[in-house]
Amino acid sequence: MHRLPRRTSLVAETASTLKHWIADQELSEMLPGELRLKSLLGVGRNTLRLALKMLQEEHWISSPGQGRQRFVQKRRLPSRGANSERPLPVTFLSPFPTVDRILLLEMEDLQMHLADQGR
Numbered sequence: 490m491h492r493l494p495r496r497t498s499l500v501a502e503t504a505s506t507l508k509h510w511i512a513d514q515e516l517s518e519m520l521p522g523e524l525r526l527k528s529l530l531g532v533g534r535n536t537l538r539l540a541l542k543m544l545q546e547e548h549w550i551s552s553p554g555q556g557r558q559r560f561v562q563k564r565r566l567p568s569r570g571a572n573s574e575r576p577l578p579v580t581f582l583s584p585f586p587t588v589d590r591i592l593l594l595e596m597e598d599l600q601m602h603l604a605d606q607g608r
Contacts, residue, residue, distance in 0.1 A: 503540035520559040
């Protein structure tokens with residue numbers, strides 16, 4: 490029998506979407522309020538709050554005080570001198586041609602994951 494593919498939780502998908510919005514600078518400095526985010530994402534209050542908590546723990550956003558807005562953290566790589574503003578590229582080297590589509594997709598996923606971590 491075939492198994493169903495493993496699915497991520499709605500909280501993880503919501504957090505991932507918010508990370509993409511931050512990385513693409515669709516959310517630049519201040520996050521919208523919870524009501525606005527709920528309507529943009531189409532998720533419930535608990536799902537959104539758990540996703541925001543994940544982003545706080547991963548230092549993507551600041552933790553709010555009561556009644557205050559959340560801010561996007563300025564994520565930077567460790568200082569490398571004058572070019573510290575530029576992110577380092579992620580490159581894969583292989584002695585074999587990479588023509589398998591699955592392998593290429595996995596490499597792209599790994600590249601995005603490393604970029605999310607600031608590497």
